[in-house]
Amino acid sequence: MKQQGILAVVSGFSGAGKGTLMKALLEKYDNYALSISATTRKPREGEVHGREYFFMSVDEFEALIANDQLIEHAKYVSNYYGTPRSYVEEKMAEGKDVILEIEIQGALKVKEKFPETLLIFVVPPSAEELKKRLIGRGTETMEVIEQRMNRATEEAEAMDAYDYILVNDDLNKAVESLHNLIQSQHMQARCNAELIKTMKEELAAIVG
């Protein structure tokens, strides 16, 4: 019997390299499924429905809430964001390890609902490095960079609430660490109830 997948939430500061990390993980290993969030915000240029987000109207989103079809949802700057339940449940049942790349607020809600969720917080090796990376992108104004640094300072307060901290220094190493972490969770006794039961039965049958 195929074991059910692990549910892992990945959060972290803007500039910690979550996006690149997720992309590299999914390219290297085929046992993962990245959950796509639903949102009521307008698509930005280059964003594709069903790839970056499921874009929808407020009415559509509120219908999902009303029908308990979201694992978690929150409102940021007057836009809804949420995690559709069906995709996550289907993929986990298929044995895929499902990754939610979501904000802290949502992460803590998921953990409350599903205590077995793995909460992983991605950080750059230092705050200095975070600032460098944000500046290095070259796409943001200093004002936006300062906003992100301020936000990181707030978000850092929640780091202790996460189960694991992943330092993203070297991309390849970080991918391996993340993969090993999630895969080792399949060894949890609670994930192996079937194996334990079978072992007990087999032993009892042999010993008689």
Added chain:
Amino acid sequence: MKQQGILAVVSGFSGAGKGTLMKALLEKYDNYALSISATTRKPREGEVHGREYFFMSVDEFEALIANDQLIEHAKYVSNYYGTPRSYVEEKMAEGKDVILEIEIQGALKVKEKFPETLLIFVVPPSAEELKKRLIGRGTETMEVIEQRMNRATEEAEAMDAYDYILVNDDLNKAVESLHNLIQSQHMQARCNAELIKTMKEELAAIVG
């Protein structure tokens, strides 16, 4: 600052291959320290003091108990067995991941005292395979094999109390799984309190 080591307890049925697994793990990686138990039983042929066990008199052992120098101890068949505290604490402080290969009774005592201990239970892929391995050794009488199978049947009842189940099918794979499991535990938020504190301070200093 070097992170403190992880404390991992490895238990499992006689014939599950714990000994071979530990040997292979310690040969391949140098970040582990295998704790050596103290016992009052007499050394068997080929056993060396300080390698298989610290062999000692009942008086010596009871002095260790009286001075709280054992993490756990138990009596089996009128002999004492216990885990000396100093070795474990020293190695962990050096940053070594310390492995205790001990019985279930002792494992649960260690977990009670140190809830952060990783309890790992090693099993063969099946009960049939366990019996085969015990017979395959060719060193035991059928009576001893039956005793071991009976004991395994009893011990199987405790499997659920362990954190992780390691199926020892292929030795190399099992070594890697065990290594990845223990190493990934260094990412736990509680192991990274220093990193979290530094990150918060650095961010606060930059943001001002």
